[in-house]
Structures are given as structure tokens and as C-alpha cells.
Amino acid sequence: MLELTRPDTLVERVVAAIRAEIGAGRLPADARLPTEHQLSEQLNVSRSVVREAVSQLKADGVLVSQRGNGSFISKNPTGTVFRLPGASKGVADLAQLFEMRLWIEIQAASVAAARRNSADLKRMQTALNIMQDHPDDYAKSSAADVDFHQAIVSSCKNDYFMAFHDFLGGQLAQGRLIAWQNSARLPGGARPASHEHANMYAAIESGDPQAAADCARAHLESAAMRFGITLT
Known part of the structure; x- marks a missing residue:
């Protein structure tokens, strides 16, 4: 079950939760990500928050889109982009x-x-x-x-x-x-x-x-x- 653990913005929490699932092996490479609606319900956040988190994970190379099928874990699930902790909101x-x-x-x-x-x-x-x-x-x-x-x-x-x-x-x-x-x-x-x-x-x-x-x-x-x- 996905859980929120980090005391950051909601988007960062969703990103961290999805990355945790990937790291634990519960979302392996090529696995389909739960739908926006499912993630919203599981994490108790709005769909717009989920949408922004998924967009960030796609930009980082963690997720890939398949037209008409949703988002999938990439073959390189650790991603290709390094971010400073908290840098997205200037509180590093x-x-x-x-x-x-x-x-x-x-x-x-x-x-x-x-x-x-x-x-x-x-x-x-x-x-x-x-x-x-x-x-x-x-x-x-x-x-x-x-x-x-x-x-x-x-x-x-x-x-x-x-x-x-x-x-x-x-x-x-x-x-x-x-x-x-x-x-x-x-x-x-x-x-x-x-x-x-x-x-x-x-x-x-x-x-x-x-x-x-x-x-x-x-x-x-x-x-x-x-x-x-x-x-x-």
C-alpha cells in the first residue's frame, strides 16, 4: 500500500511515495503505474497533485507514457535526472x-x-x-x-x-x-x-x-x- 512519509509539498510526497514503491520492487521496470484516480484515492490527494507528480517523474525519466495505455515504469527506474533535496521549492x-x-x-x-x-x-x-x-x-x-x-x-x-x-x-x-x-x-x-x-x-x-x-x-x-x- 502506498504511503506518504516525507514532510514536504504534496507533489514531493507523491513523487517520494512512487519512488519508494519502485525501490521496494513493488513497481518493477515496465510495470503499469496505477491510474491517476487510483493514486489520488490511495494517497488522499487531489488528482492535480498526482498529475504534477507524474509529470515530474516523466521529466526525470522514471516514468514513460504509452499512448492510450497510461504511464509505465521505465527500464531505468532510478531516473536520469539528479535534483538537490528540496530545490524545487527553494528550501534545500x-x-x-x-x-x-x-x-x-x-x-x-x-x-x-x-x-x-x-x-x-x-x-x-x-x-x-x-x-x-x-x-x-x-x-x-x-x-x-x-x-x-x-x-x-x-x-x-x-x-x-x-x-x-x-x-x-x-x-x-x-x-x-x-x-x-x-x-x-x-x-x-x-x-x-x-x-x-x-x-x-x-x-x-x-x-x-x-x-x-x-x-x-x-x-x-x-x-x-x-x-x-x-x-x-
Whole structure:
């Protein structure tokens, strides 16, 4: 019997319940998913909630449609899309997100300092200039923030890392916008964040991997503190 267990949105609960059934083997590959009406009754949610959950599972590659026959479990029932926990409604645990970024971005900055070329530095400088020139335009500054970090990752010259960071950047874009908006309420506004980015750029430009790593750590720790989070 399907059961709801996660304290998230109703759609996420339905998605989790269906995934649990798949994981337990009660809905194996190629099995037909219960109808929208059946799921609605079993889970005590509206059919529109079930419809949205099924749509998400199809987008993730967990379910496939057969015209006139309904939805079926795909041959790859774990799906093909990775989502950050809670990212669909913007409540992913910020402390864990910052910790993950700390692990990733320190290494990225270090490698970038050793591998960057003039084009990489120009892209970083352009993004840095936008952040410094438009501190009160949160949409523009946050987009430049994303591009600055993408330029660092691009400097690492690793296609797999770039693909993962592009995904991650998309999931965290709203968080960066909130960070720039949040900075307006703090002493100095966005200037501290711009200064931290400038330090990272200077270390990468100088080709000093350790200094770049140290600057990246200082930036992430300071950014977390602006949200009231202490990274250890």
C-alpha cells in the first residue's frame, strides 16, 4: 500500500511515495503505474497533485507514457535526472549547500590558478566588473556572480566538472540572487562580496593555487556568515 512519509509539498510526497514503491520492487521496470484516480484515492490527494507528480517523474525519466495505455515504469527506474533535496521549492538546507560549495569551489579555484589562460581571466574580469559596477542591481550582479564561478570552473579544463557545475549553478541561481538581496541589509552592502571575488581573481591571475584556495574558502565562509551560518 502506498504511503506518504516525507514532510514536504504534496507533489514531493507523491513523487517520494512512487519512488519508494519502485525501490521496494513493488513497481518493477515496465510495470503499469496505477491510474491517476487510483493514486489520488490511495494517497488522499487531489488528482492535480498526482498529475504534477507524474509529470515530474516523466521529466526525470522514471516514468514513460504509452499512448492510450497510461504511464509505465521505465527500464531505468532510478531516473536520469539528479535534483538537490528540496530545490524545487527553494528550501534545500543552506548549511549543507554551503558545505558542498566549500568542497567544490576551493578545489576549483586551486586548479584554475594552475590552468587558467588569458581568455579565462578576461571572462572572470568582465563578471567581476559587473558585480562591482552594479551592486544594487541584484539580478545583474547575481548573474555575474554565477558567470564568475563558471569561468573559474571552465579554467579547470575538465568537461565532466564543467557539466556538473553547470547543473549545480542552475539549481543554485535563486540562492545567489537571494544572497545579493540579503547583502543590501548588511553593513557595507555588497562591497564585501565584491572584495572577496576580487581577491579570488587576483590569486588565480597570479597563478598561486594555495592562495586561490584560501581566498575561495574565505569567500564561502563569509558568504555563509551573511546568512548566519558558520562553516566548520
